[in-house]
Amino acid sequence: MKTAKEWVRGSRSLCVLTGAGVSAESGVPTFRGEGGLWKGRDPVSLATPGAFAEDPGGVWEWYQWRRGKIRGCAPNPGHLSLAAVEREKPDFLLVTQNVDGLHRAAGSRRMVEIHGNIWIVRCTGCGAERDERGDFETLPPRCGSCGGILRPGVVWFGEMLPREASEAAAEMLDRCEVLIVAGTSAVVAPASGYAAAAKRRGARVIEVNPDETPISGICDAVFRGRSAELLPALLTD
Ligand code: BJW
Ligand code: ZN
Secondary structure (H helix, E strand, O other): OHHHHHHHHHOOEEEEEEOOHHHHOOOOOOOOOOOOOEOOEOHHHHOOHHHHHHOHHHHHHHHHHHHHHHHOOOOOHHHHHHHHHHOOOOEEEEEEOOOOOHHHHHOOOOEEEOOEEEEEEEEOOOOOEEEOOOOOOOOOOEOOOOOOEEEEEEOOOOOOOOHHHHHHHHHHHHHOOEEEEEOOOOOOOOHHHHHHHHHHOOOEEEEEOOOOOOOHHHOOEEEOOOHHHHHHHHHOO
16 A cells, blocks of 8 residues: 555556446445346446337436435545545546546546436437436426437447547546556446556556456556545545
């Protein structure tokens, strides 16, 4: 831990990739593993354009359940330590796969949400987007201007990542000296390749996760445990 802290402290350019595990201790369910099921369905099978086309109301029901859960969740010390370290680094980017908005709530600003945000709704008819935190009268909700079906502003399997966010992430992976990968199972592309990309460019890669993942083997340091404890220990304590 002492050496890894020195890498982090000594870096001018720091990138952090986060996944659902970082919000686990805030009470947000992860996708894979224990407690991941929703009404007996695999959440990953719901995060597809096909599932939405077939049953938009059912998929929205899942998103409403998640939005309800997230509404009651607050950032944990892991989120807060990331917001704090951002203020100390000349070059910093937080790349999150999370859609829950907890990094922003914690104060992170130099951040990209590569899988979108669960509070954004987008019209499948006219493309209009807005931040909508309230409930809907009907599911699926409809667009006020064109009557089209609204969808959550997230990225499903088979869809492209938001261009600006993925470009910012790619540029940062090219130049960062240290990459911390926290709370992700590292199985979903393209984020699953970010550790290898940074490593090829000479960055030190540090993993924070209670479990082994497909990227563990290429990491320069691995910390097995919870991010709400380990991120503050690594970044700010
Ligand atoms: C803790 C902890 C604690 C627990 N502290 N840690 C074949 C067909 C079609 C597509 C593909 C294909 N083969 C490959 C693809 C590409 C596809 C992909 O990767 N699929 C693989 C799964 C096979 N990717 C895409 O489609 C992406 N787009 C793309 O690539 O475009 C180009 C392209 C298009 C078409 C074909 C080919 C290329 C888009 C991916 C979008 C992912 N979307 C989701 C849903 C978002 C919306 C929503 O929230 O509903 O994003 S899926 C879901 O997984 C979500 C997450 O962001 C993402 C990653 O999950 P994450 O964050 O890693 O969470 P978990 O639950 O998996 O892991 C939690 C971890 O935390 C675990 O490791 C725990 O140990 C740990 N943990 N407690 C620290 N306290
Ligand atoms: Zn519309």
